[in-house]
Amino acid sequence: MSADELRSQLQVPSWCSSEIVLKINGKNDASVWGEAAVDGRVVAQLAWSPEGKLLHEKAFGPDGRPNGLEIQYDGAGRVIWCARWVAGEMHGMAMQFDDEGLPVIATPFVHGDGVDVWIACGEVSEVRATHNGIPHGLVRWGNPTKPDEEGYFANGKRHGIFRCWEGDVMESGYPAFYVNDNQVSEDRYRAACDVDCSLPPYNESEDTNERSMPASVRDALDRASLLRNGFSLASYLEKERRIG
Numbered sequence: 304m305s306a307d308e309l310r311s312q313l314q315v316p317s318w319c320s321s322e323i324v325l326k327i328n329g330k331n332d333a334s335v336w337g338e339a340a341v342d343g344r345v346v347a348q349l350a351w352s353p354e355g356k357l358l359h360e361k362a363f364g365p366d367g368r369p370n371g372l373e374i375q376y377d378g379a380g381r382v383i384w385c386a387r388w389v390a391g392e393m394h395g396m397a398m399q400f401d402d403e404g405l406p407v408i409a410t411p412f413v414h415g416d417g418v419d420v421w422i423a424c425g426e427v428s429e430v431r432a433t434h435n436g437i438p439h440g441l442v443r444w445g446n447p448t449k450p451d452e453e454g455y456f457a458n459g460k461r462h463g464i465f466r467c468w469e470g471d472v473m474e475s476g477y478p479a480f481y482v483n484d485n486q487v488s489e490d491r492y493r494a495a496c497d498v499d500c501s502l503p504p505y506n507e508s509e510d511t512n513e514r515s516m517p518a519s520v521r522d523a524l525d526r527a528s529l530l531r532n533g534f535s536l537a538s539y540l541e542k543e544r545r546i547g
Contacts, residue, residue, distance in 0.1 A: 312355035315339065316347065316374075318544055325349075334358060352378055364390070372543055382536060386412070387543060393417065393436060395543075398527070404536035406527040410519070418519035427520055434458065441517070448514050455503055460484035463503045464492075468512045478510060 313325060319339055323346065327337040336350040336359075345367065350359040357376055364370030368391030375384040381402065387395030392415040399408040399422055408420050408427075415436040421429040430447050432440030438456035445451035455463025461481035467474040480492035482502065487495070489505065496502045 313337075313349075313351050314355055314357040315349070316357065316360045319347065356380060362388070366390070372540065374540075382540070385540065385543075387546075389414075393433075398530075400536060405531045405534055408523045409526040409530055410523045418517075418523070420520055420523045427524075430517055430520055432456075432519070443514075443517070447520050448516050449512050450514060451512075453512075453514075454481075457483075457501055461486075462501065464505055464509075466510065466512070471512065473510055473512075478505070480505070 313335070315323065315325070316339075320341065322341050323339040324341070325337060325339055327335060329336055330353075332353065334350050334352060335355075336348075338345050339347045339349055344365065345363050347363060348359075348361045349357065352358055356378065357380070358378075359373075359375050361369055361373040362371030369388035370390060371388060373386050373388060374382055377383050382400055382404065384397070384399045386393055386397035389395070393412040394414055395412060397408075397410050397412055397417070397419065398406045399420075401407050407422050410417055410420055412433075416434050417432075419429070419431040419433060420427060423429075427447050428445060430441065430443045431438060432442065434440070435458075437459035439458055441453070441455055443450045443453045450468070452465075452467045454461060454465040457463075461484050463481060465479045465481065466477050478489075480487050480489055482492065482495045482499070492502070493505060496504050
């Protein structure tokens, strides 16, 4: 199939004008990705299924930075996640939706700072604190009260204790200790904690994967629950696009 034939099959966001020009940047067996431009200016990054259905859109402003809504769709065209960007930073509410288009997670971001919470198969599966849009603080994968993996970051670098479990048993090689993205011994890590209060102290009792639910997760679930009553996804997206 030629590039022109492929482009003719690609679904475009409803807000895009008829003047857009689609550019395909790559493809594989799972997806096609590219961008939409008007008069040579990129207005959105886009991704599609191999059949041409829209899977992802991310709006860009005149200054070339993300500005407006970022939306993720499932293969059936349902919105499963959206977030707002302002001048290159995630700023506003990030929400994940169920099959009926009702929020299941709602987390606020302020100039790139917030906690990304994700639900898979009906359960929270990822908690990731961010600063300026990159990992900063606690990151936990799996059930947040009984995780499979856990670590700490500072400005995108591994900075703290990393643990991985297989069921209830910690995997070989863990816990691992990092300072400014460099793996160090336990003794060197303990010494670094004495001069760097951003490093979480090592406590052997935490080598078990029994954890309390992070407050950020409870808040995200509670906020989504309050929003569900009378919520209309179509109206919400329309309002957010007007703001952008």
